[in-house]
Amino acid sequence: MTTVLPSTEEVWDWLSEVPDPEIPVVSVTDLGIVREVRWDEGALVVAVTPTYSGCPATAVIDLMIENHLREKGIENLRLERRISPPWTTDWVSAAGREKLRAYGIAPPVDGTASDGMTASRAARLSGRTNLVIACPRCGSSHTERVSQFGSTPCKASYRCRDCLEPFDYFKCH
Numbered sequence: 001m002t003t004v005l006p007s008t009e010e011v012w013d014w015l016s017e018v019p020d021p022e023i024p025v026v027s028v029t030d031l032g033i034v035r036e037v038r039w040d041e042g043a044l045v046v047a048v049t050p051t052y053s054g055c056p057a058t059a060v061i062d063l064m065i066e067n068h069l070r071e072k073g074i075e076n077l078r079l080e081r082r083i084s085p086p087w088t089t090d091w092v093s094a095a096g097r098e099k100l101r102a103y104g105i106a107p108p109v110d111g112t113a114s115d116g117m118t119a120s121r122a123a124r125l126s127g128r129t130n131l132v133i134a135c136p137r138c139g140s141s142h143t144e145r146v147s148q149f150g151s152t153p154c155k156a157s158y159r160c161r162d163c164l165e166p167f168d169y170f171k172c173h
Contacts, residue, residue: 032091
């Protein structure tokens with residue numbers, strides 16, 4: 001009896017159901033941390049790039065991916081940690097950015113994460129010294145950074161000067 005392996009497209013669809021444990025409205029595919037899905041001699045190989053090397057959620061994400069794929073019937077599975085090239089917020093999908101905004105988190109500003117630079121360094125090098133972070137609630141650009149450190153290491157705390165609401169900004173990497 002020959003077992004038919006699911007297509008890599010089907011596996012990608014399954015992976016889009018795996019939420020990020022820190023921001024459950026976005027999936028691991030929305031964040032762009034799943035880099036590759038392939039079959040290798042009957043084993044499903046999923047390459048995952050952590051958002052940064054010290055991300056405390058990395059082990060949890062791997063476990064969630066593994067559990068979800070096993071629930072789908074995948075028995076022979078190998079997860080690979082891929083650290084090069086390093087993850088960048090440029091890999092967050094357009095749908096993922098919109099989900100972040102709807103959840104109340106300002107998504108990373110486009111074009112500020114090139115080559116893994118911090119947003120402020122990339123902005124300086126590109127001539128964009130006044131990086132504008134729009135409020136995800138009211139859309140105002142009249143915002144201010146409260147702290148470089150937010151509710152998780154990948155976010156910074158901001159406040160809108162118009163609606164007065166605090167919000168997180170997903171920092172560029």
